[in-house]
Amino acid sequence: QVQLVESGGGVVQPGRSLRLSCEASGFTFSFHAFHWVRQAPGEGLKWVALISSDGYRKHHAESVKGRFSISRDNFKNTLYLQLNSLRPEDTAMYFCARDNGDPLPAFDIWGRGTMVTVS
């Protein structure tokens, strides 16, 4: 069964750090690029970060650049998001999503999310 399962969220004080994980199963993890997307309570979706299939190319949204870092371990089939210098406005549900690899890309598999509360 193709699925992504996020973990690592919680309540953290401003300025502290957290590492989120996203474990993949049911497909060949190393074939795909992945994204993190977040959703503040009652709000819409905002893209956070992208990592290539080999892990060498990474991109981060301007709002998190220098504070958040995406990474992956293709041997463990796991995607990560390191969150540093957290701010109250980073409070959100964080989703990992698989890139479908199409020339016109889309996010074809999503997890259920892990909640981060900065307070």
Add this chain to the structure above:
Amino acid sequence: DIQMTQSPSSLSAYVGDRVTITCRASQSISRHLNWYQQKPGKGPKLLIYAASSLQSGVPSRFSGSGSGTDYTLTITSLQPEDSAIYYCQQSYIIAQYTFGQGTRLEI
């Protein structure tokens, strides 16, 4: 960044109806447009990619169209399980992916 504007922000319809949700980009995005459905407590689900391609497993009552800056999601023969929030997303510029604000559909 490319801004995505969805309309309406919410709508109500009945079982069996046909509804259309529109999404306008602030510049041409050359069919780099995706539609997602999100239900409470769940991650989004991809419905349509590349403006009009139906994602595998998605019922054929969902369809997408459009080009340039203007795109639409149409749902025919509405079912109770179609109650959800629908988001458009542009993927035209790598690492500047943006979503519309969402359309809440009540059946």
